[in-house]
Amino acid sequence: MTEPHDKPRGPVAAKKAFLSGLRFTSLRLRLVVVFALVALTAAVSASGIAYWLNREAVLTRTQDSTLSDFQQEMQNRAAVLPEHPTQGELQHAANLMADSSQHFSVLLIGTDENGKRVLGNSDLDAFTIGDVPRSLQHAVNDKQKVDDSNKHAYHLYWQRITQDDTPYLVGGAKVAGGPTGYMLKSLEPEAKDLNSLAWSLGIATALALIGSALLAQAAATTVLRPVHRLGVAARRLGEGKLDTRLRVSGTDELAELSRTFNKTAENLEKKVADMSARDESSRRFVADMSHELRTPLTAITAVTEVLEEELDAETGSVDPMIEPAVRLVVSETRRLNDLVENLMEVTRFDAGTARLVLDNVDIADQITACIDARAWLDAVDLDAERGTMALLDPRRLDVILANLIGNALKHGGSPVRVAVRVEGDDLVIAVRDHGPGIPEDVLPHVFDRFYKASASRPRSEGSGLGLSIAMENAHIHGGEITAANSPDGGAVFTLRLPRDASPLTESAQDEAKDPDSASQEDGVAK
Known part of the structure; x- marks a missing residue:
């Protein structure tokens, strides 16, 4: 496991860490979902198997006990009846059979001396011959051949049925030379027990799912905390804090x-x-x-x-x-x-020792002074309103303008037009010449140090540092210079500077006072 050298955290840092812990990342969510699905599958499978096994056990136990009792009653009560019993005899035998420990309804069917069917029913309202499936009736009355493997001509058969959403067990058997008997046993108590079991297993499954989600959250936190710390360390390393290390255990x-x-x-x-x-x-x-x-x-x-x-x-x-x-x-x-x-x-x-020395200057006056000092007044057209003020470094602005205008005069040809405009909090100075423009393959490199496009500028006698120095002076102001070709011909260099560069000097002073402040963040320490 990994553990960073953590520093004591303040209330704000602790709150951020708490909120970060509550926020689900995609990996954390996937882990929780996988854990939950595995737990749900296992719980449902176990519950289903448990329910099925218990259901079969309950129904089989009740079924076997009932059928065994019914068969015993058929042998004790129905087998002793005469070959052609009366209705009263069948009724009496059915009542005695229904009074067994299983409490099932009994229907006995026989024939009198005239061959007429006679019925004996322990519960006429609850059980009639119409409740017995025809397939079961045929199976019960089907006489089979008696041999060494089959010693009885008639066998006991049973079937589960449902009437009015209530499950029942129906069984039937025939006494050789005697009446046919059917029994009806309600399985509603067993169904209620099985429903209670199903609810219990469902609740257990839900609790297992909740528990698995909590365990998954804990496991994901345990696994992802080192990964998160490793990610923080990698991010700090990418930010240039090369002394970042992880404590390893x-x-x-x-x-x-x-x-x-x-x-x-x-x-x-x-x-x-x-x-x-x-x-x-x-x-x-x-x-x-x-x-x-x-x-x-x-x-x-x-x-x-x-x-x-x-x-x-x-x-x-x-x-x-x-x-x-x-x-x-x-x-x-x-x-x-x-x-x-x-x-x-x-x-x-x-x-990194270059610093700004700011002064509130009139941009039009500054450009005019730059042009006049280099005797370019006749070759440069200035389009700038007086009174446009900016808090800049005059010397560095003069360097930028001298390089841009001098470059335009040397390589583009006069007249060179310098236009000044204000866009929000930015000052924009465009220097355009009327030369052949800059080749497209040269444009990306015009600000590179010591770069000279000798093919397009054979008369170049500079060092190749002028435009690079101009760009550096723009950057130290928090600005930028871009180069492009005008649709009307000629090259256009656009200088964009903030009208107030004082925030840059303040931040530079703060860094000078506390150069190690960037390495004092919470997380992975040195």
């Missing part, structure tokens, strides 16, 4: 399953730890490399700026033969500087 299959789960979780935790360590090492290497490159890049950038000023000077102090090389050095130095800055930004996102 016993040697049954569930205990073995729990041991397998613990071993799997341990191996997974070890592998994830190794991968995290390698990932951290890679991020640290990129961050250190970028940091180390900044110092020489600063000096190189200063030199290239001087060279660029010499190129632009009217004195023409730079040899025309080396002017292309100087311009290439200036361009590549600027590109290398941008790449280092982008790499450092990416490492901040990967390390």
